[in-house]
Amino acid sequence: MNATPAAAPVPQLTFRAILLSVILAVILAAANTYLGLFAGLTIATAIPAAVVSMGVLRLLGGGSILENNIVQTGASAGSSIAAGVIFTIPALIILGHWQTFQYSWVLAIAGLGGLLGVLFSVPLRRSMIVEEPLPFPEGKAAAEVLKAGENPGPGLKILGVAASLGALVKLGAQSGLRLIPDTAAGSTFFGKYLGYIGTNLSPALLGVGYIVGLNVGIVVVSGSILSWHIAIPIYHAFFLAADPVLSVSLADAGAEEAAWAIWGTQIRYLGVGAMLIGGMWTLFTLRNSLLSGIKSGIAAARQAKGTVVAETERDLPMKWMLFSLVLFVIPLLMLYQAVVQQWSVSIPMTIIMIVAGFVFVSVSGYLAGLVGSSNNPVSGITIATILFASVVLWFLLGGDSKIGAVAAIMIGAVVCCAAAVGGDNLQDLKAGYIVGATPWKQQLMLGIGAFSCALIMAPVLNLLAEAYGIGAPTADKPNSLAAPQATLMASVARGMFGGDLPWGMIAVGAGVGALIIVIDEILKARKAKFRVPVLAAAIGIYLPLELMVPIFIGGLISWLVERWHKIDPNDDDARDRIHRPGTLFAAGLITGEALMGILIAIPIVATGKPDAIAMADAYNVGEIGGLVVLAVVGWWLYRVSTRPAVKVD
Structure with a gap:
């Protein structure tokens, strides 16, 4: 009797999947770079990448x-690398350390930081996904899209x-x-009081609001x-008169000019204080889960040694x-040495980076795993890193060091890239666990995707910086x-090394953050x-009102869609299903607007004129x-989300 032949393994890490993944990752990284610099937010890209992959393949x-799962795994690196870079590296321009983004340095920080994020997340897969599984909402949603992917056309x-609409606007x-x-x-002025209201007219921000939902929209x-x-x-x-410099400069200013000046020099630092206290609170609340996750991950790796492991459980060795x-840490050590020119400082910097990174x-x-990659407060994590690194460097270099703030940003940038990629990697591994993928192949693909994105970050940043400018107008x-x-990172690092910061406002902001934490508890x-x-509230405090209004409106549309479908508020699976068309439309708005923003930058840079393609004022x-x-x-977003005939599966 002949034995039944073993089933052929299902292709995963194919050449076409790798190529398509890299192309999507680079496009989505560029789009998220623009979005992050513009609005301080990035979005997870796994679901749009999965839909595109199914259609192309x-x-x-x-x-x-x-x-298809391999494609969305690598492509999702676009959002995580973009977040890690734009949250930190532009601080080196704002601090005046760089005049332009230096290609080799950006590549080293983003590429090696991203690869470290992949490595550090590997021992956590078993504890967070298998033994004590966390929800990983976006990973679960991506798996559902992949499983229902027989008809990706709609x-x-x-x-x-949606991308065409966002681009046209x-x-x-x-x-x-x-x-x-x-x-x-x-x-306008109301006697001594000043009032200001406004909204940005960006479809991308509307899409961001739809994706994050009404709860986050209300908070921000x-x-x-x-x-x-x-x-x-x-x-x-009550306080402007006590600020002689600002009061003199605003003596003849209009209401809007005065509002922006007060916000820029004083009030936004309330958000800095709230983010500082929020970052520290995040670490404190996760202390037990963090230690248990690390211990179980290491224990699982030891138990696997010498045993036969199923294909669906094989991590990178x-x-x-x-x-x-x-191999990855040595170049970073040399990079830090090139910055500080002291081995007694560069070696501790590297140690801080490794420990903080893991x-x-x-x-x-x-x-x-709890709230999804889009809501992951990586910026709060980075603030905590920069603060800790600044304290250590303050003792090593002195409080008046001219390079101390730069060195702290360098550490924070690598950790930020690693943290963003690590969280994204585990989200993708959750999707892979559901559909039966091989973990090591996903981990390898994410590394390829992350490094591919790092290759284009400096040119995109330089293009945007030259066309639009980065930082204060x-x-x-x-x-x-x-x-x-x-x-924010530049302000914190500069303040630790002799910079002039409104510490009173930061302290008040920390108190506000503490109050928000109490309310949330x-x-x-x-x-x-x-x-x-607290970190969502802090972002709202720190950013201009005009950016938060369309995010709130997008969240309101998301809530109205749920009301229209009459779903059970506790049925998360139903919520994911009914929001899928709207989520794709929102992602299209974001991607289309962001890519058009990059394309518009090309003629601006080429001609040196900010109005290179502007029409006559009569057409405005x-x-x-x-x-x-x-x-x-x-x-349109609401109609797409409530159209009963729409089936994107």
């Missing part, structure tokens, strides 16, 4: 669920239409044809209301991980990309569905026209 003759159509905006403004705003806009409708008016009415760790990859993975760069997290104890994550439809355009985009 179908055209090439079909693709297995595991092959999903591709939604992505394509961006083309018509202030940095492009100038048919519509970037914002609609108004301000509430943070901005605290800054702009409470703190700024109070400061203008521990000995190769340790070898790679040494600890914070664990924290990032745990948070991604200037006379020749009035529409500068705010880079809020990088500006009360809501948690009552098992309330609505929560107040003004703020009312811009609001109408945003309303149409919001209506």
